[in-house]
Amino acid sequence: xxxxxxxxxxxxxxxxxxxxxEKRDNKAVQDAIDRKFKSLTEQIHQLMIALRYAxxxxxxxxxxxxxxxxxxxxxxxxxxxxxxxxxxxNVNRTEIDFKDxxxxxxxxxxxxYIKITDKTNSTLKVISKIDSARVSKCLNDIxxxxxxxxxxxxxETINKSLSExxxxxxxxxxxxxxxxxLQKMNNGRATILDLDxxxxxxxxxxxxxxxxxxxxISRGNRT
Numbered sequence: 001x002x003x004x005x006x007x008x009x010x011x012x013x014x015x016x017x018x019x020x021x022e023k024r025d026n027k028a029v030q031d032a033i034d035r036k037f038k039s040l041t042e043q044i045h046q047l048m049i050a051l052r053y054a055x056x057x058x059x060x061x062x063x064x065x066x067x068x069x070x071x072x073x074x075x076x077x078x079x080x081x082x083x084x085x086x087x088x089x090n091v092n093r094t095e096i097d098f099k100d101x102x103x104x105x106x107x108x109x110x111x112x113y114i115k116i117t118d119k120t121n122s123t124l125k126v127i128s129k130i131d132s133a134r135v136s137k138c139l140n141d142i143x144x145x146x147x148x149x150x151x152x153x154x155x156e157t158i159n160k161s162l163s164e165x166x167x168x169x170x171x172x173x174x175x176x177x178x179x180x181x182l183q184k185m186n187n188g189r190a191t192i193l194d195l196d197x198x199x200x201x202x203x204x205x206x207x208x209x210x211x212x213x214x215x216x217i218s219r220g221n222r223t
Contacts, residue, residue, distance in 0.1 A: 106147070
């Protein structure tokens with residue numbers, strides 16, 4: 001074989017090698033994009049499930065803006081694989097939009113969480129010294145939902161704990177006058193003037209008379 005033929009053969013072999021390397025590299029890149037697309041799909045799916053549970057158990061409802069953004073995200077994400085392969089630019093855009101939506105959901109959840117738990121938490125803290133074990137458990141379980149999560153078990157836990165807290169509060173027969181007295185007592189500000197007939201009757205009913213102590217304070221400590 002002459003030198004020209006050898007060079008042509010080597011050139012062809014090098015071209016074939018380069019094509020195989022490009023194909024290998026392109027496949028590696030596409031595989032990474034496909035994995036990212038799959039991960040995003042799973043995260044979006046988990047988010048949708050969490051939103052459904054949050055609505056069912058806590059009546060959490062997104063505002064129209066986030067709902068619209070979420071709908072657009074789902075449509076765009078589906079189009080990402082219209083050619084059979086996940087498009088890198090589309091996947092990256094979906095990832096950015098998804099993160100923005102999640103941030104907005106977190107903000108809305110925080111407002112909703114405070115709305116549905118604030119009054120109950122405040123009352124539980126007032127009665128914490130009456131039934132510390134039950135109150136502590138309720139506060140702990142309710143607190144699991146303070147931050148937005150896609151752990152659906154948390155929404156059921158919050159709902160159950162709020163129901164248990166309501167039963168505990170109802171069983172104690174609390175009204176605003178009793179709650180005010182307990183708040184003062186917990187803050188060391190309750191006086192004999194607060195022990196009216198209704199409060200004394202409630203203390204007796206709950207067998208709490210022996211757990212309430214009165215004491216003198218010096219005039220200099222009075223506020």
